[in-house]
Amino acid sequence: MKYQPKKRNSTLNLAPMIDIVFLLLIFFLVSSTLQGEEALYNITVPDSSIGQSSTQEAINIFLDQNNKIYFEEKQYSSQNIGELFTKIKYSSDKKVKIYADQESDFESVIFLVEKFKSQGFQNISFALREKN
16 A cells, blocks of 8 residues: 555635735835935935925925936036026026035035026025924
8 A cells, every 4th residue: 555645735825925015015105205306316405403394386406416407307517507497487486496415515506596596586495304
């Protein structure tokens, strides 16, 4: 008589694995939306304990640590900044928000402010991260 091992009736419970996958998916979706455009351009804005939030729609300009200017995922330099102003629809009540990296040159920040002022924009602000 041959030896025949008993066949085990084994099942794999996938419910806990599916729960973990959904939790990871939710975590990554939430964390990616919280970073916003600052993460897209690798910009670290300075911390501040003063300031206020604004809900007004703004033109978001990004200045990275290498003093490169970004608007709507396109890179500009100080030489071709005129192209940026042709792309922006002018409105005197439109707010301009500058996201300058804490490592960017002060000269570049002032250059941006002066250019926007010369184009007639009056409401210019800077993005800061609230200190905890």
